[in-house]
Amino acid sequence: xxxxxxxxxxxxxxxxxxxxxxxxxxxxxxxxxxxxxxxxxxxxxxxxxxxxxxxxxxxxxxxxxxxxxxxxxxxxxxxxxxxxxxxxxxxxxxxxxxxxxxxxxxxxxxxxxxxxxxxxxxxxxxxxxxxxxxxxxxxxxxxxxxxxxxxxxxxxxxxxxxxxxxxxxx
Amino acid sequence: xxxxxxxxxxxxxxxxxxxxxxxxxxxxxxxxxxxxxxxxxxxxxxxxxxxxxxxxxxxxxxxxxxxxxxxxxxxxxxxxxxxxxxxxxxxxxxxxxxxxxxxxxxxxxxxxxxxxxxxxxxxxxxxxxxxxxxxxxxxxxxxxxxxxxxxxxxxxxxxxxxxxxxxxxxxxxxxxxxxxxxxxxxxxxxxxxxxxxxxxxxxxxxxxxxxxxxxxxxxxxxxxxxxxxxxxxxxxxxxxxxxxxxxxxxxxxxxxxxxxxxxxxxxxxxxxxxxxxxxxxxxxxxxxxxxxxxxxxxxxxxxxxxxxxxxxxxxxxxxxxxxxxxxxxxxxxxxxxxxxxxxxxxxxxxxxxxxxxxxxxxxxxxxxxxxxxxxxxxxxxxxxxxxxxxxxxxxxxxxxxxxxxxxxxxxxxxxx
Numbered sequence: 312x313x314x315x316x317x318x319x320x321x322x323x324x325x326x327x328x329x330x331x332x333x334x335x336x337x338x339x340x341x342x343x344x345x346x347x348x349x350x351x352x353x354x355x356x357x358x359x360x361x362x363x364x365x366x367x368x369x370x371x372x373x374x375x376x377x378x379x380x381x382x383x384x385x386x387x388x389x390x391x392x393x394x395x396x397x398x399x400x401x402x403x404x405x406x407x408x409x410x411x412x413x414x415x416x417x418x419x420x421x422x423x424x425x426x427x428x429x430x431x432x433x434x435x436x437x438x439x440x441x442x443x444x445x446x447x448x449x450x451x452x453x454x455x456x457x458x459x460x461x462x463x464x465x466x467x468x469x470x471x472x473x474x475x476x477x478x479x480x481x
Numbered sequence: 482x483x484x485x486x487x488x489x490x491x492x493x494x495x496x497x498x499x500x501x502x503x504x505x506x507x508x509x510x511x512x513x514x515x516x517x518x519x520x521x522x523x524x525x526x527x528x529x530x531x532x533x534x535x536x537x538x539x540x541x542x543x544x545x546x547x548x549x550x551x552x553x554x555x556x557x558x559x560x561x562x563x564x565x566x567x568x569x570x571x572x573x574x575x576x577x578x579x580x581x582x583x584x585x586x587x588x589x590x591x592x593x594x595x596x597x598x599x600x601x602x603x604x605x606x607x608x609x610x611x612x613x614x615x616x617x618x619x620x621x622x623x624x625x626x627x628x629x630x631x632x633x634x635x636x637x638x639x640x641x642x643x644x645x646x647x648x649x650x651x652x653x654x655x656x657x658x659x660x661x662x663x664x665x666x667x668x669x670x671x672x673x674x675x676x677x678x679x680x681x682x683x684x685x686x687x688x689x690x691x692x693x694x695x696x697x698x699x700x701x702x703x704x705x706x707x708x709x710x711x712x713x714x715x716x717x718x719x720x721x722x723x724x725x726x727x728x729x730x731x732x733x734x735x736x737x738x739x740x741x742x743x744x745x746x747x748x749x750x751x752x753x754x755x756x757x758x759x760x761x762x763x764x765x766x767x768x769x770x771x772x773x774x775x776x777x778x779x780x781x782x783x784x785x786x787x788x789x790x791x792x793x794x795x796x797x798x799x800x801x802x803x804x805x806x807x808x809x810x811x812x813x814x815x816x817x818x819x820x821x822x823x824x825x826x827x828x829x830x831x832x833x834x835x836x837x838x839x840x841x842x843x844x845x846x847x848x849x850x851x852x853x854x855x856x857x858x859x860x861x862x863x864x865x866x867x868x869x870x871x872x873x874x875x876x877x878x879x880x881x882x883x884x885x886x887x888x889x890x891x892x893x894x895x896x897x
Binding site: 368 | 826827828829832833836843844845849852858859883887888889
């Protein structure tokens with residue numbers, strides 16, 4: 312009802328819906344945080360990509376090995392909050408062995424899940440589905456997407472034929 | 482001492498509930514809350530005498546000019562400036578105040594081989610401007626190291642400041658560690674070598690008595706919003722002779738005397754450094770913030786903060802797994818306590834505390850080199866002001882329990 316709306320105060324913060332921390336810190340996230348998968352340095356890497364979020368200091372270093380269009384190896388090492396590190400671990404598990412077109416498709420799915428809270432959760436994101444709760448905490452979305460952006464940079468470099476790439480989130 | 486509960490009634494925001502619990506605001510080093518008196522001054526200006534200053538000849542312009550200039554005198558008196566009408570320049574914030582000096586003073590007086598000295602604990606705002614001006618002028622950067630307690634190493638002060646030093650730019654109070662630096666002693670050393678002394682007072686001026694004539698500093702930069710005033714107002718204090726010797730920083734209206742198509746002559750202090758229409762409303766309301774602090778008294782503010790800071794250091798240190806950084810005696814530091822809780826990342830900690838209505842800061846606090854010196858990526862920081870009570874520190878300590886539950890005794894100490 313338009314008449315019931317206060318006008319001119321659209322920027323006044325409204326009471327936020329209660330967000331349960333359990334929804335953010337799901338068991339699966341904590342598991343990946345404490346025991347990150349693919350937490351290795353590859354013996355042979357074609358590309359090294361570094362991601363850094365200067366706002367919070369989250370870091371991720373990703374080593375990537377390719378066979379043509381296929382990501383044959385990924386090593387992800389980082390320092391940062393539970394969301395950023397768990398996301399990197401879950402993503403590494405999901406994308407290892409997949410070809411670039413498929414990784415790009417999954418990346419799109421993940422980005423949609425994180426930027427459109429409340430939408431349907433894609434079924435093929437594996438453990439990453441657990442990060443859906445983070446989409447409701449606006450400040451944490453960047454933590455969750457850091458690894459994906461870093462991977463995208465790494466793939467772009469691979470396609471260009473360059474070896475090392477550094478990203479700073481802005 | 483003053484009545485904290487009475488003071489709290491002046492801050493409307495302290496009635497707010499966050500996620501259903503009363504707000505516990507412990508992020509005062511980032512910005513402080515505003516008392517009703519400051520908010521009223523803003524509204525009163527806009528409702529009663531909004532006008533541009535310095536050039537109108539009508540009643541509103543005269544009233545606005547008088548109120549704007551009155552804050553200049555108040556700000557000058559607050560730090561005991563000798564010539565407040567000329568030595569107080571209004572900027573947007575501390576960062577702009579420092580950039581004004583690095584540009585307007587640095588470009589004129591720095592040459593290749595000259596040295597700029599700061600410390601290992603500087604905020605990026607007292608670091609990056611000097612890096613930029615060093616690149617532009619060929620001057621060299623040197624920094625004074627700190628010990629593991631976060632205090633300046635005195636031998637290194639003596640080692641770094643010397644005949645080549647042209648400016649020493651140092652924070653009076655670290656925004657991360659809270660460390661209070663011996664500005665008066667360092668200024669004396671700088672002056673012995675003919676160097677200029679700039680003090681970053683963003684954290685010190687709001688929290689303790691600061692007297693520029695006693696310190697004998699040449700420049701002092703601070704911000705309104707960290708001392709109960711509105712955002713968008715910074716202060717640069719500079720000794721009159723130095724300000725007069727400098728060229729303008731920005732060109733435009735207000736800062737000129739005569740203008741032709743080819744050249745201009747510049748206005749006298751302080752207008753020479755205040756090009757364009759300034760932040761009139763916020764400067765006027767900043768005056769109300771200064772009045773409020775004067776009403777409490779800066780000695781009382783400092784006494785209160787020593788007490789609550791010591792209480793927080795002791796309470797946090799008593800928690801298994803907590804590491805507190807910086808000096809442990811509150812007499813050596815301001816009201817900021819930086820810590821980590823075991824393996825729980827500060828962001829996660831901040832998120833868990835927010836859910837309980839507790840606002841702290843998590844991250845690198847705009848001091849990345851200092852974080853590396855401390856050996857961490859990020860820290861959590863609780864910082865206090867005149868309205869904080871010990872029971873809010875208790876809430877913070879209790880709040881750590883929730884992090885512990887979620888992260889499953891994630892503390893290193895508990896695991897060992």
